[in-house]
Amino acid sequence: MAFRRTGLRRVAVVGAGMTKFVRRAQETAQELAFHASRLALDSCGLRIQDIGAVCLGTAPDAFDGVHMNGEYLSDGAGAYGKPFMRAYVGGGTGVFSVIQGWYHVASGLFDAVLVVCEEKMSSCLPHPQAAFLTIFDHTTERPLKPNLLWIFALEMNRYMQKYGLSKKDIARVAVKNKRNAMDHPAAQLAAEITVEDVLNSEVLAWPVQRLDVSPTSDGAVAVILASEDAAKRITDKPVWIKSVGWCLDSAYWTNRDLSYPEYVERAARMAYEMAGIKEPRKEIHIVEPYDPFDYKELHHLEGLLLAPKGEAPRLLAEGVFDRDGDLPATPSGGLLGVGNPIAAAGLMKVAELFWQLRGEAGKRQVPGNPRTGLAQAWGDLMQVGTVAILGV
Amino acid sequence: MAKIVRELPGLALTPEDISQRKVLSTSWVPKAEYAWDAGIAMGRYLEELRNGRLMGVRHRRCGRTVIPPRIFCEQCFAPMDEWGELPDTGTVNTFSICYVSWDVKRLEVPEIPAVIEIDGTSPRVGILHKLGEVDPQQVKVGMPVKAVWKPAEERNGAITDILYFQPI
Numbered sequence: 311m312a313f314r315r316t317g318l319r320r321v322a323v324v325g326a327g328m329t330k331f332v333r334r335a336q337e338t339a340q341e342l343a344f345h346a347s348r349l350a351l352d353s354c355g356l357r358i359q360d361i362g363a364v365c366l367g368t369a370p371d372a373f374d375g376v377h378m379n380g381e382y383l384s385d386g387a388g389a390y391g392k393p394f395m396r397a398y399v400g401g402g403t404g405v406f407s408v409i410q411g412w413y414h415v416a417s418g419l420f421d422a423v424l425v426v427c428e429e430k431m432s433s434c435l436p437h438p439q440a441a442f443l444t445i446f447d448h449t450t451e452r453p454l455k456p457n458l459l460w461i462f463a464l465e466m467n468r469y470m471q472k473y474g475l476s477k478k479d480i481a482r483v484a485v486k487n488k489r490n491a492m493d494h495p496a497a498q499l500a501a502e503i504t505v506e507d508v509l510n511s512e513v514l515a516w517p518v519q520r521l522d523v524s525p526t527s528d529g530a531v532a533v534i535l536a537s538e539d540a541a542k543r544i545t546d547k548p549v550w551i552k553s554v555g556w557c558l559d560s561a562y563w564t565n566r567d568l569s570y571p572e573y574v575e576r577a578a579r580m581a582y583e584m585a586g587i588k589e590p591r592k593e594i595h596i597v598e599p600y601d602p603f604d605y606k607e608l609h610h611l612e613g614l615l616l617a618p619k620g621e622a623p624r625l626l627a628e629g630v631f632d633r634d635g636d637l638p639a640t641p642s643g644g645l646l647g648v649g650n651p652i653a654a655a656g657l658m659k660v661a662e663l664f665w666q667l668r669g670e671a672g673k674r675q676v677p678g679n680p681r682t683g684l685a686q687a688w689g690d691l692m693q694v695g696t697v698a699i700l701g702v
Numbered sequence: 703m704a705k706i707v708r709e710l711p712g713l714a715l716t717p718e719d720i721s722q723r724k725v726l727s728t729s730w731v732p733k734a735e736y737a738w739d740a741g742i743a744m745g746r747y748l749e750e751l752r753n754g755r756l757m758g759v760r761h762r763r764c765g766r767t768v769i770p771p772r773i774f775c776e777q778c779f780a781p782m783d784e785w786g787e788l789p790d791t792g793t794v795n796t797f798s799i800c801y802v803s804w805d806v807k808r809l810e811v812p813e814i815p816a817v818i819e820i821d822g823t824s825p826r827v828g829i830l831h832k833l834g835e836v837d838p839q840q841v842k843v844g845m846p847v848k849a850v851w852k853p854a855e856e857r858n859g860a861i862t863d864i865l866y867f868q869p870i
Contacts, residue, residue, distance in 0.1 A: 330712030336725055337713060345711035375730065435729070437806040448738045449748070450770050451830050453862045455804045460815045460830075463798030468817075471796065471843040496710050515800035516812075529712060560776050564817045564828045565768055568796055 315584060318416040322541035322548035323700065325354030325534035326661040331498040331649030334432035335528035339374060340386025343428040346530035346654075347388045350424065354534055354544050361534075362420030364389040366396045367407035367427035367653035372441035373434050387426040387532075400445075401602060401689025402556070403427065404531070404656015405696035408685075409554040411535045412698070421540040428530040429651035438526050445691055447561075459515035459523075461692055465568045466517050466605040472569035473620030477517055481508035482626050483604035484521050484646050490633060491643025493673035496658075498649035499525050508604075524602045527649035531657040533664065549667045552682070552699045553587075555580030559693040574613030574688065577695035581684070582615075585699050590615050594699070595680035596666055597637060598659035600688045601644040610686055611639060613695065638676045641666060656687035656696070663700045743771040746785070752859040754851050756788045758823055766824045790849035791870065792820040795828050799838045814838055818847060818867055834866030846870050 327349025329335070329342050337345070343366075351358065366387045371379045380396030387394075397407045404427050411425040431438040442458035469475065482505060491500035503521065511520035541548040557580065559566060559573035566572070578590070587593045599610035608622035616637060617625050625631060631639035642648055642662035645655045663683035665671040682701040688694060719725050740748050743759070747770055750757045759782040760767040761775035767786070775782055797816035801809050814833040819826060833841060834850060847867040857863040 328710065330710045330714070332712055332714035334715040334717075334720075335712050336715050336719075337711070342712065349711075375732065440805040443804050447770075448736075449740055449744050450861050453860055454815070454830065454832060456815065456830065457800060457802055457804045457806075459802060460798055460800060463800065464796045464815065464817055467798060467843070468796035496712070513799075514802050515798045515815075518798070562768070562770070562772075562776070564830050565826065567826055568817065 313580065313584070319418055320538040321412050321415040321551045322536050322538065323533050323551065323660070323664045324536045324541050324544045324548055325350045325356065326532065326664045327353055328496055328531040328658060328661060329529050330496045331527045331529035331651055331654070333498065333525060333527065335430065339383055339428055339430040342430065342528065342530035343383055343386035343426050346428070346532040347424060347426050350532035350534050356422065356534060356544065358388045361388060361392065361422050361424045363393040363414050363423050365407050365411040365414065365423060365425045366394065367398070367403040367657065368396065369398065369400060369403055369429055369652040370441060372444060373429070373431050373438050375433060383428060387428070388424050399690055399694045399696065401600065401652055402656065402687045402694040402696040403653035403689065404658070405660060405685055405687035405698050406556060407653065407657060408533065408551070408660050408698050409556055409696060412551050412554055415535050415537050421537045423535045424532060425535060425657065426530065426532040427653035427657035429654050430528045431526040431651060432528050457515065459518055461563070462603050463515035463518045465692065466603065468568040469605055469609060470517060475623050477509055478505055479623035479627065480605045480608065481505045481522070483601065483607045484508050486626070486632065487601060487607070487640050487644040487646040490641055490674065491647025494643045494648050496529070497643055497647055498527055500643060500647050518603065522604045524645035524650035527651040529649060529651035529654045531654045531661050533657065533661055547668045549664050549700050549702055552701045553581045553584035555584065555697040557695050558690070561691050561693060563692050570619060571609055571613035571688065571695060573693055574610055574686065574695035575615065577697045578614045578686070581697040581699050587699070591637065594637065594682055594684050596641060596663065596676050596683040597639050598642060598644070598662055598683065598685040599639060600656065600659070600686055601640055601646050602650055604646060606688065607640060607644070610688060614684065614686060614697070633674070634677055641671070641674050641676050659685040659687065660698060660700070667700060667702045743773045747771045748859040751861065751863045752857045754854060754857070756790050756820060756849070758786055758788045758820070760784050760786060767822065768827050769820050769823055769829055788820050788822045792818040792828065792847055792867070794833070794841065794843055794845045794847060795819045795826065796843060797833060797841050812838055814841060816867065831861070831864060832866045833868070835868045
């Protein structure tokens with residue numbers, strides 16, 4: 311793989327903030343972005359004047375019904391009079407925005423960057439799902455009136471078939487993540503549920519049932535990135551971005567192996583190589599994989615090389631991915647439990663690592679002084695993998 | 703985080719808050735129309751669908767035969783070499799039994815979307831379509847299927863010229 315490994319500056323996360331994730335927020339998109347950004351600035355004692363550039367992540371304009379939604383949001387994101395850039399890679403946006411902020415700082419161009427991700431899905435009526443129709447190919451797929459659930463159901467079924475997995479094997483992810491979210495002050499769908507509850511929930515697009523799926527949400531998250539010199543002035547507990555990786559697969563999704571996210575593996579390999587990580591299963595202490603559907607967490611753990619192919623469900627059943635397990639996965643509660651305001655959900659995973667690695671995650675704190683964490687998001691037409699590895 | 707803020711911002715609304723106008727909102731219904739050109743590769747694909755034929759393209763360097771057709775091999779990033787007719791048969795790579803329409807309305811009779819690997823293509827190469835004339839409970843991954851076409855006079859050069867795929 312060809313990427314530059316030298317001449318880049320170290321970059322730290324020095325602050326983070328977020329709003330609650332809710333089904334419908336009274337606040338506008340700008341108001342949500344403002345709250346998250348102010349909390350992030352206040353958390354590290356910075357003023358907006360200290361910020362050199364702003365990176366914003368928000369998902370399809372169709373949710374908001376606002377063309378150039380990034381520019382519309384910019385005032386609430388603290389971008390007035392500053393270099394500003396909006397990233398958009400679908401569900402992968404939250405982690406990609408951090409990657410974008412990282413290269414703004416690593417390149418030497420800026421010493422402090424505000425990364426804000428916001429989503430307000432509730433404006434789209436009757437349900438933001440309908441806005442997703444337009445991601446399908448307009449000539450070969452859209453005439454079949456596809457539902458976004460189709461692609462998840464098709465991928466989940468292929469994954470189950472390939473490895474002989476049952477719905478029960480997969481439902482444990484929903485149980486774990488919704489339980490973890492009980493300890494998250496922003497959570498929308500925290501609950502104590504059982505595997506049976508998942509199996510008995512409404513069938514949407516078999517094998518996908520209601521409790522296999524994350525909700526639609528409104529919410530915002532922000533983090534502050536700083537260069538090494540600046541970080542050391544701002545905080546005595548910087549959390550370093552050790553590496554990043556991202557990769558895009560073909561948009562011809564029906565020509566791919568739906569049982570394995572090859573593009574996540576490529577993104578992960580880039581990040582592991584950049585961080586000098588040789589044995590990810592030993593060197594990663596916490597992982598926040600993208601979990602919009604329960605099977606996706608397992609799929610992604612395998613793509614991240616944190617579980618052998620087809621074996622993530624077994625490790626899950628053994629408790630490896632519990633908050634007090636060998637490799638805690640989604641200690642935040644994830645998209646299934648905290649909620650899924652798309653771009654903000656991915657950035658929430660990075661914020662969770664920030665709090666966990668500083669020992670500030672409160673009741674969610676993973677035991678054993680974790681030193682290295684990985685956040686991953688996924689999106690576009692099931693084709694992008696975005697990875698960031700953080701460490702102290 | 704708990705040290706920094708006790709109560710996070712974000713005011714959750716209920717559906718009644720909106721319907722009873724306890725909080726105010728404005729609404730708008732967009733009207734947008736588009737006409738997409740099928741293009742070179744897809745144009746020929748649609749023409750041949752109208753003729754009741756499935757077409758694929760092949761790239762000699764990588765040896766892949768793929769459907770739907772494209773003028774370039776995206777892996778080698780070079781022009782595709784040749785067109786060829788493919789059989790209208792294949793196997794079910796994966797499927798779903800879907801009770802929700804594209805705009806989230808409940809369906810009494812489920813749809814069965816599937817990725818169908820078309821015979822004569824490279825491994826795992828398929829298209830999105832639906833299955834029909836089959837009990838949803840009987841559908842299996844690996845099941846052989848064949849296209850059921852609209853009558854020739856009703857075809858208009860669209861993916862829907864194939865009504866669905868049926869087990870054989």
